[in-house]
Amino acid sequence: MLLIIFLWIALALVVGVLASGRGRHGFGWTMLACLISPLLAGIFLLVIADRSPHAKRPVPATHVDCPECGGRILREARVCRYCGATLAIPQEPPTLHGDP
Ligand SMILES: [Zn+2]
Structure with missing residues (x-):
């Protein structure tokens, strides 16, 4: 008992x-x-819904998450405003063409 x-x-x-x-x-x-x-x-x-601030939020199309610190920064940014890391220019995914 x-x-x-x-x-x-x-x-x-x-x-x-x-x-x-x-x-x-x-x-x-x-x-x-x-x-x-x-x-x-x-x-x-x-x-019930998760109220935690750590809950996953969708990343807006205009923003990306910094690979160094995880901060949310503008997609156009070249340098992270949180950690100062230099960011690679976001590359467009290769376009898929059916015919050459
Ligand atoms: Zn950063």
Whole structure:
């Protein structure tokens, strides 16, 4: 019985950690997981949208991610404004012609 309670709390803590990683209130989610069940809370957490700033955002067509620092910079930029790395001129993909 003690083991079940221990597992319950451990899973609730995991849910809390995951929640805070997703930009949610970790403590609140830990309490919620304790009250309902860690499994249910975990499922809720997966279903609701990810609020984390690290969540993947689409790269606008006018911007690219710097290969050196990952900063979002203008596609036309030759030097990264975050780390100062010199960037190669973006190359157009080779056009595919059916006939020469
Ligand atoms: Zn950079």
